[in-house]
Amino acid sequence: MLITHDTECALSILVELLNTAPEACGSERLPDVAALSAFVVRQEISEIDSLGPADLAAVHELRTRLREVFSAGSVERAAELVNAVVAEAGTTPRLTNHDHHGWHIHYFAPHAAVGRHLAAELGMALAFIVMAGELERLRRCGAPGCARVFVDLSRNRSRRYCDSRTCGNRLHVAAYRARQRSAEAVPGPEAVPAADAVPAAGR
């Protein structure tokens, strides 16, 4: 897959951003400017000079538009959505080696407001995914009741859940209980597990 480390970093910020939305997690995780400010610090988003209510509104709107790419349904539609986001961002690609990161390209205009900064960087990361023919790696969690998104960067494209420690485990436990229930519901000698078939504790 022709996805660079920088694109992977941007995709990670993208996923974090989309999963702050009420549609993803049931409540707004970026409810105010202070929460947005904490997000900017946590994700190490550079060259953000100031943050206000207009920035918060811009980020909320961008989040909705970027989430649409995950459910675009076709490459043509995804390309259209990505092009619109990037066009409005006013990208100005330039090489930089700030903060000992090594040479990489910033797509956002110098000191752009956070909404435009993220539109440029995250929009371009999505553009690279589309260009690489990897749109199907943009996924929604397969666990019932979970609408978080993730980018499956696994080699065999086998990832199904947003976070293996929560949704993945939750499903394994549910599947195990369902098997136990169906075993109890069918009486007969074949339904009684042999001693060596009982899962060992801690496995």
Ligand SMILES: [Zn+2]
């Ligand atoms: Zn940078």
Ligand SMILES: [Zn+2]
């Ligand atoms: Zn999930």
